[in-house]
Amino acid sequence: MNASSKTQAPAQRRKIAIIGCGPTGLTAASMLGQAGHSVIVIERQPEPYGLPRLSHIDGETARLVQSAGDVEHALRDASALEQYFFYDDQGDVLIDMDWRGDNSGFPAHIAIFQPEIEEAMYLRAQSLPNVEFLRGWEVNGMDAEGGTVTISAHPWEEAWTGAVDKPEETRRFEVDYVIGADGANSYTRRTLGIERFSYGKHERWLNLDSEYVRDLGDRFTKGAIYCDPARAHMFIPIGKSRVRFEVRLLPGEETAHWEDIKNGLAWLKKQHELTLEDVKPIRNVVYTFDPAIAKSWKQGNILLAGDAAHTMMPYMGQGACSGIRDGSNLAWKLDLVLSGKADPALLETYESERRPHVTVITETSNMLGAVANEDDLEKVAARNEMFRSGNMPPPPAFPRVETGVVHTEADGGLHPATGAPTPQGRMRQGDREGRMDELTGGGFLIVAREDPSAVLDAGARGFLKDLGCRWVVVGDAETTGADALRDLDGDQLRYMETHGFAAYLRRPDFLLFGGVSSLSELPTLITDLRDKLCWTAPQPAAAATESVA
Structure with a gap:
């Protein structure tokens, strides 16, 4: 992975280098920066693109954007996308897809103006003193040795053509981890020599x-x-x-x-x-x-994300959504590893969780493209008849995370809701009202119908405090105390009733780690979380008696 540079400047120390400043890189930069880690973001383009490439995100992704930036700013010109139609060549409806819904605190599908999404996350990250953006620069060297990676970067010629103040030096950064979020033609992936599996569609x-x-x-x-x-x-x-x-x-x-x-x-x-x-x-x-998936997403301390790891057809509108999920998944896991709380083995769950999820979406997009683009007239007639008769097989269900940091039930399987997004909804606590995450914050969270403190021993309390995991009680004025979150939309209560949960444990990316039907089962759920996180942090003695509620 060596690449020579004109000057050999001393390396500056950072925790993470992120190559690429699109939605994926910005998500990771903002979340890691908010967690307190020093981040350098290197991007060839001197200014944001300013025009849309993506035009759609889903509600789950909007919730992640909410964690990474001012979501009201990001969605100020957005609109709910409630229907998607497939028409035949005469303009008659083949499929009327109902895209309505709101479980994440946002519409299920949203038409967006990409520059405003990126600007919101960029402004959040840029405001942090521990996050630096190096725009108009490109990486031209990457050396991994002794558990760290040294990145070399120099001014990108095309960005500085004719500029009188073009920097001449090469800058070097020694980092613990690199996230290559540098697009489909990824320098990071090519430098690592990682090949892609191509679906052969162009x-x-x-x-x-x-x-x-x-x-x-x-x-x-x-x-x-x-x-x-x-x-x-x-x-x-x-x-x-x-x-x-x-x-x-x-x-x-x-x-x-x-x-x-x-x-x-x-x-x-x-x-x-x-x-x-x-x-x-x-x-x-x-x-x-050109839909393709990298054959490996991690080599040593260098990880691929977004289009560097996977590209897909546009038929599900999930390209950027998938990249933002990558950035969030990496951010909370890197935070635990860099903080010394989790073993680096936790990072192996990044690809094991995200690859199957992306693969289902990619292949479903390929299938929808094949349906839409059929040009054989006999096959077109048969397709149209299958749609009109209702005999067309439905597409696969939207994927969930089924491996990695998810709770395994006693029978070895997963609860049907595990690994899927949890609800948000509007809540009230005292005189504060807003979306749930605005009141509770991010990170790990236990949501319960009753105060769970009585079933948590000192060891569980200490682990939760060190993890930064809080708990909240959700209900209504008649069934819960004054400090409870009032479920204004009923989303939380419906979710828990539907799945038979007395309490559930949510990951920082808002996916369900697991739920329990009785509070007495909560300690077992917490122990499983500790194991799945490859936990290494010693339990602080003082924390054992402190409440995390």
Whole structure:
């Protein structure tokens, strides 16, 4: 992993280096920075891109954004995406997908303007004195030796062309861990020599992003894909103020033809009867989608995340969601390892948890793409008939985490809710009201119907305090004390009743570690958590008698 540099500057010490400043890197930088670790973020682009690449996140991801930045700022132009349609070539409905829902404190699906998501996380991370951003620089060396990694970076030529104040030196950083979140063409992955498994699909699509010039009503407030054998196309809102039109390029067509804006505008007029009096183009670019998954996500103290680890088709809108999940998963596990509380073996659960999750999403996206892009007329007719008759097999269920840091039941299996997101909802405590995480904070959390302190011995209390795990009691005014969280939406109480939980234990990424039907079972759940975390921290004697509620 050696790469020579012009000057050999002394290495500066940091805990973590993050290569790449997209949604994945920003999530990890903000969360690790908030945990108190020193972070250097190295990004080639001198300024944020400023235009959308992704246009959708789900509610689970919005909750993670809430942990990494000012979510109201991030979603200030966002809108709930409540329906997604599959149409045939005549515009008749094949599938009407109901995307409504709100279990995470946010709509289940959200149309967003990406720069505002990134800005919210960037502003949070940048405000922390222990997080440094090195923009306009690129990594040109990576040496792992003796349990640390030395990163070399120099000014990226394209970012400093013509600049009179271009830095000349190479900067070096000695870090404990590196997160390579540097995109599909990842320098980190290539330097490590990690190959990718490719699904062998290479689709080209024109993205024609536009701002509304005038009010077009609710025509483009839903998502829609036209399964036209002549040429599939689609549209999806980009928050409240913008819309994305996508057009599939056919084999043999020149990319340059479609990146000429006049051709995109001509298609837009023909297909949707829209002109420059209706929309103003802000971006016109052809993307090549090549779904692939890296064969390894970790080599020593260097880890891959986001597009560096996996790329996928856009049909589920889960590319950035998956990267943000990666960043969050890594952040809380690295925090425990860097704090000396958990053995580095905990980091092995990063790939074992995230790879199966991403694989299901990637393969489901591939399947939906194959359905939408079928061009054999006989197969198209059969497909349409299966949809209309209701005989089309449903897609796989959305995945959950089934290995790693999840509670194993006595029979060796998992509870159906384990490894899936827990609810948030609006709560009230005293004179404070807001989303649950705003009142309780992040990290590990025990949610119970009754005060669990009576069933927790000194050892359990000490472990929970060292872990930073709190507990809260949720209920209503008639069944709980004055300090309880009042469940204004009923989300928590419904969740616990549905699954038969007297209490449950939530991970920092808001996934369910496990739940218990009786408070008497809570100590066993806590012991299992300690084991699954590869816990190494000694129990502080003073903490054994302190309440964590």
